[in-house]
Amino acid sequence: MTKAAELRQKDVAGLEAEVKALQKAHFGLRMQKATQQLTNTSTLRTTRRDIARAKTILAEKQAAK
Template sequence: MKAAELRQKDVAGLEAEVKELQKAHFGLRMQKGTQQLNNTSQLRSTRRSIARAKTILAEKQAAK
């Protein structure tokens, strides 16, 4: 998800997005551990998406 799309969400929506991304990242890590993950670049992209969402969430919480 792009940063512009994340900035349109409210704090609750961002928290839900972070939780969803973390769950997806966990699933990818488990697939990698069991040798089922073919595209390992997905790990990097989900990790960066989590960081992007957390950064925007922190910005919104600091603005309050």
């Protein structure tokens, strides 16, 4: 789980890369769920919230420019 303080230390390019990586991980988890290979479905919720957290901080940094 990524902390907001860790994300705030990254620059805009780093945050965009983090969002992309999280979305790729979330897609993989969704595919595992669809093929019934995912045992811990709570990871879907945590990755979704991590994506939202990273996007929120990214939007704050872009608005501060």
